[in-house]
Amino acid sequence: MEYAGPVREALLPYGKQWLDEEDIEAVVQVLRGELITQGPAIERFERRVAEYAGVRYAVAFCNGTAALHGACFAAGIGDDDEVITTPITFIASSNCVLYMGGKPVFADILPDTYNINPAEVERLITSRTKAIIPVDFTGQPVDMDRINELARKNNLVVIHDAAHSLGASYAGKKVGSLAHMTMFSFHPVKHVTSGEGGMIVTDDEHYYKRLLLFRNHGMTRDAAVMQKNDGPWYYEMSELGYNYRMTDIQAALGHSQMGKLDHFVDRRREIAGAYNEALSGLDGLVLPFQHEKSDSSWHLYMIRFEQGKFTADRREIFEAFRENNIGVNVHYIPVYHQPFYKNKVNEVVHCPEAETYYQTCITLPLFPRMNEHDVADVITAVLKIYKQYYSGI
Ligand SMILES: *Cc1c(COP(=O)(O)O)cnc(C)c1O
DSSP states (O other): OOOSSOSOSSOBOSOOOOOOHHHHHHHHHHHHSSOSBSSHHHHHHHHHHHHHHTOSEEEEESSHHHHHHHHHHHTTOOTTOEEEEOSSSOTHHHHHHHHTTOEEEEOOBOTTTOSBOHHHHHHHOOTTEEEEEOBOGGGOOOOHHHHHHHHHHHTOEEEEEOTTOTTOEETTEETTSSSSEEEEEOOTTSSSOOSSOEEEEESOHHHHHHHHHHHBTTEEOOTTTOSOOOSTTOOEEOSOOOBOOOBHHHHHHHHHHHTTHHHHHHHHHHHHHHHHHHHTTOTTEEOOOOOTTEEOOOSOEEEEEOTTSBSSOHHHHHHHHHHTTBOOBOOOOOGGGSHHHHHHTOSOOOOHHHHHHHHHEEEEOOOTTOOHHHHHHHHHHHHHHHHHHBOOO
């Protein structure tokens, strides 16, 4: 079938939230109550996520970026400490290191999963390396056995950026239980949302206490750790913390959404399966590779138009999707390309796989509320654009 006009009339975004009446009612209940911040909804949400991930502790933050900042604080990252992470991620994964005065070091990605390459991590470890921040890109867990082994050998902290991978598992274990600390984000494009929001989950009581302190100005009322006690009003600030608290309004929404997480992830897997089936076997079109050890929660569905096989470059292909009202995106620009990083952070970065990846990647729309027509429109657009530009060489 040929289409003269755009494949669809209205723009299909690459991701968005799915809220129902139950979610709205949960928020309204908090609004009608006494406490809209620092009330009981936070703890309920934290307990639910900790239980889901199978760990003891969870600390909610006002967003995922603040949560990563907290994890870097708890890990004790300070001036000139090096932290190894991937360049194919959102800037927050490495900005959190800069907040603490540390230095992000970028390890190249694997050409198949686009996740950080453990061999590159190993090559970049120095006596100043303090932590590793692996990112489960697109929702597919990193090879955490290898990352954890490197961390054990070199005495490093692992902060797992699982903004994409809530609901995913690795070697049969839920993401959240695979590192010293794991961060989830509840931004509306992520698996479940609280408007803005983030959380660190951990099994380590020491980190847990540091995270609580950091989230609340570095203030404590714990008599056991205070230097003195002037009376019932008294508190002490022992560390430089921030106001990074989540509101109960947000926590109520997040808690309600957690009840739908498994359903959302199933629906994402179903849509990814439909894309895989419809788009496989086309020369030059690279579909997502799934590692046998991991069960992705499919935050993103990535395709690549191989260089040299098409008469258009990625920019032209990207624009063709947008002209068809398919809200494609690019995830991500290698972080070290950012002017701030060029000017202030990097010496020489050598990540040829990240460069090749960035030249060719396109993110297709994928979110649980897409209906069968939306899914069919995306497939139609990919096939239309493929046919239009494939050079057959
Ligand atoms: C979304 C995201 C974050 C930051 O989360 P926010 O809640 O938006 O602050 C960090 N890392 C990655 C990989 C993300 O996708």
